[in-house]
Amino acid sequence: MFYMQELPLRAGGVFDDDALDLTVPAVAAQSSTLAELCTLLDITAELQNHQHLRLRHVRVHRDQTLYRAGQPFKQLYAVKAGVLKAVVLDVNGREQVVGFPMKGSLVGVDGIAYGQHMVEMVALCDSELIVMPMSTIRMLGRCCPGFSRGIYYAMSGELARELSVNMxxxxxTKARLGRFLLDLxxxxxxxxxxxxxxxxxxPRSxxxxxxxxxxxxxxxxxLSLEEDGLISLSQRTVCIHDAEALLTLKRLPRHRARQT
Amino acid sequence: MFYMQELPLRAGGVFDDDALDLTVPAVAAQSSTLAELCTLLDITAELQNHQHLRLRHVRVHRDQTLYRAGQPFKQLYAVKAGVLKAVVLDVNGREQVVGFPMKGSLVGVDGIAYGQHMVEMVALCDSELIVMPMSTIRMLGRCCPGFSRGIYYAMSGELARELSVNMxxxxxTKARLGRFLLDLxxxxxxxxxxxxxxxxxxPRSxxxxxxxxxxxxxxxxxLSLEEDGLISLSQRTVCIHDAEALLTLKRLPRHRARQT
DNA sequence: CGAGGCTTTGAACTGATTCAACCGCAGTGG
DNA sequence: CCACTGCGGTTGAATCAGTTCAAAGCCTCG
Structure with missing residues (x-):
């Protein structure tokens, strides 16, 4: 019924819970309190006596995969550090990047609806995420007023970001790139x-x-944006000079050249 | 912090709660039970004694606006009949269509994150929606096991749809159009x-x-898809002949012509 | 130092846009 | 009843933005 399900699902990923722990045996013991999680996700809830509930961390190194399309959905994540990319695999095998979650992003929402993930989540640099098992989320939803609302907020925020992309x-191309830079x-x-x-x-690709x-x-x-004086860049370092202009870049009317 | 907020917000819409009732005085009294809502949204929850809780309907006629960008967020909606379109207004005044919610869609999620709507929701034909005040949603989340999960599901589903669009x-253009038709x-x-x-x-536009x-x-x-025999169409009526081919349409390799 | 990934630059090509005209239909009003 | 008007849709021709292919430059890292 939903055609993304027809994707050629890759073999189960290496990075289910246990495998992950094996890859980072020494430092995986990191954890955060519920209070820290709420700060990170910008959730204001009455945490009652769960204030100091500890949530496991997960670390993924550059180019490692957090989860793959088709894997059963188990939990959500909150990015604590690092940057990831979300990729969907097309029927034809083509890859399409659909997002770059970073610190504060809620990750894994793509798996809720159909019980399995629809995207592949890959780390662009060494990253750290807080694990939020659905059972924990449900429990907190029941006993912490405002927590469910917070999750709604976070999910809505992710949706809003998608909307701004679709916009x-x-x-x-220059305008799209300009907005991308502003978004970052x-x-x-x-x-x-x-x-x-x-x-x-x-990377550029x-x-x-x-x-x-x-x-x-x-x-x-x-390069063109740099020549226009809106940004300057060297390698991967970007400096934004004129945010307003970046935002309002538009296709100039066809048969109309420069004036004066 | 989120640049879509910088949109030139239109004047408050005509269709806040009261105005809507005024526009459809005779038939606005329609309502649905919570059980009907859950069926519509594909939510399976233990409704306890709220089984027959009644939820108000709202009707919008063709070209009427359910809510505008910038209006304060009050409630979610479930589309019971009809088709709408979601439009975001660009900084430059350009309009961008970002979705076509129809029966079973959860509408209004765009308003949760920032307390005000980011899109304008316009009816493409006479439509009917079930109103879900956030207070009701929160109440049900507390006392009906599975209801919160159902809302998560529905939101995740909307997000999945956005993902498939971004993909x-x-x-x-032919491939995009093909997938659009399959989606419909x-x-x-x-x-x-x-x-x-x-x-x-x-409309085509x-x-x-x-x-x-x-x-x-x-x-x-x-027209090209019709000539390929994948669909046939007259006016707005579409008949899909080869869904598989529509899905796998791809840009054929550049320096490679037809074989045999 | 060398290999390989990332980035830039150049040149030809093409898919899609733009502008413009036209068609057909629905609604309106004389 | 029929011209008139406006809207949605189609078609045609010229142009252009962006892709593709190719090659070279530049970093990074083993």
Missing amino acids: RRGLS ADRFAAMGYARSVFNLPM DIGNYLGMAQETVSRAL | RRGLS ADRFAAMGYARSVFNLPM DIGNYLGMAQETVSRAL
């Missing part, structure tokens, strides 16, 4: 880092795939 | 109608906007 259709800037700012200067956590353009086009569009 | 980037077919089938023959509820192509391109691509 980019029909824009020129906002997210870095929300994480407490500098808004206007940051490192791109992903992933940006291109994500935005629906060739990686060569990403290069050229970035 | 279409990077495909040719699946949704009609889920609603109990015929899968392979249906009416497009929206909305399809084009939604898929990120000019409406002329929609025309041409539809």
Whole structure:
């Protein structure tokens, strides 16, 4: 009934709970309190006596996979550090990047609806996530007023982000890229880092795939933005000079050249 | 922090709770039971003694607006009949169609995260929705085991749909259109109608906007699909002949022509 | 230092847009 | 009853934005 289910599901991933622990035996014992989780996800709930409930961490190294499409859904995650990418595998084997979760993002929501994940979640750099088993979420929903609402908020937030992505259709490549940079800037700012200067956590090819353009086009569009004075960049370091202009970039009317 | 908030918000819509009742004074008294709602949204929960709790309906006529971007978020809706379109207004005033909720869809989720709606929800034909105030949802979440989970499911389902839309980037126009048609077919089938023959509820221009192509391109691509024998169409009536082929349409390799 | 991944640059090509005209139908009003 | 108007849809022709292919430059890391 939902055609993404018809994807050619890969063999079960190596990274179910146990395997993960094996890969990072020494440091996997990390955990966070419920209070820390709520801060991270921007949830305000009355935690009652669960304040200090401890939640396991999971670590994934660069290029490692957190979960694959088709794997049974078990739990949600909150990104505590690092950046991941979400990829869906097409019927034809084509890969499509659909998101870059980072600190504060709720990860794994794609698995709730059909009991199995629809995307593959890969780490772009060494990352750390807080594990939130569904049973725990349900328990907290029952006894902590506001917790369910918080999860709703977080999920709605993820949906809002998807919407803002979908909004980019029909824009020129430069405009799409401009908004992408602003989106990253906002997210870095929300994480407490500098808004206007940051490192791109992903290669050009992933940006291109994500935005629906060739990686060569990403290069050229970035260069063009730099020539316009809106940004400056060297390698993966981006500095945003004119956020307003980046946001309002538009396809200029056809038979209309520069004036004065 | 989230740039969609910077949209030029329209003046408050005409259709807050009271205004809506005024527009449809005679028939607005319709309501559904909680059990009916759960069936519609595919929620399986223990409803306890709330089985027959009644939920108000809301009717919107063709081209009327359910809510506008910027309006305060109050409640969710479940589409009981009809088709709507979700539109976001760009900074530049450009409109972007981001979805076509229909029977069984959960509507309004875009408002949860930031307390105000980010999209404008317009009826494509006379439609009827069940109103789900957040207070009711929270109450039911507390006393009906499985209800919160059901809402999570529904939200995750909406997110999955968005993902499948995002997956279409990077495909040719014909392929995007093919998947769009399949998506509609699946949704009609889920609603109990015929899968392979249906009416497009929206004009070509909305399809084009939604898929990120000019409406002329929609025309041409539809014609092309018909010439390939994958569909047949007259006006807004579509008949799908080869769903498999529609799904696997792909950009054929550049320097490679037909063989034998 | 060398290999391989990432990025940039160049040049040809093409799919899609744009602009413009036209068709057909529905509703309106004379 | 029929011209008139407007909207949705189709078709055609010119143009362009972005892709594709190719090659070279540049970092990083073993």
